[in-house]
Amino acid sequence: MATFVMFGKYSAEAMKGLSKDRTAEAAALVAKYGGEIKAAYALLGKTDLLLIADFPGTAEAMKASLALTKLTGIGFTTSPAITIEELDKLIGEL
Numbered sequence: 001m002a003t004f005v006m007f008g009k010y011s012a013e014a015m016k017g018l019s020k021d022r023t024a025e026a027a028a029l030v031a032k033y034g035g036e037i038k039a040a041y042a043l044l045g046k047t048d049l050l051l052i053a054d055f056p057g058t059a060e061a062m063k064a065s066l067a068l069t070k071l072t073g074i075g076f077t078t079s080p081a082i083t084i085e086e087l088d089k090l091i092g093e094l
Contacts, residue, residue: 001054003038004061006068007077008049014073026068030055033064049074052081 027037035055043050055061058080065078082090 001036001056002058002061003081003083004053004055005079005081006049006051006053006065007047007079008051008068008074009046009076010048011073011075017073022072025071029067029071030064033060033067035060035064051076 023040030037030053033055035053037051037053039050039052041050042048053061053064055064061078061080065076068074069076
């Protein structure tokens with residue numbers, strides 16, 4: 001499994017659909033694409049949401065990101081992430 005960081009920004013349309021049930025719906029949708037949300041945070045500033053999720057690969061992360069936008073109206077920017085320990089290992093291989 002690969003880790004992805006998903007930055008979400010509410011649209012005006014997304015604000016209309018706010019619901020306490022939406023978190024469970026989003027988690028189920030991520031699972032549909034083989035993923036799992038490891039952490040989720042609400043933020044103040046130019047980013048409204050931060051999700052940390054594991055997916056089998058990039059294609060599944062992209063599908064989930066698009067599907068979440070379609071479901072919720074929240075626009076997501078999704079980026080792969082590695083731990084600092086993994087980065088250190090890569091640097092050691094240079």
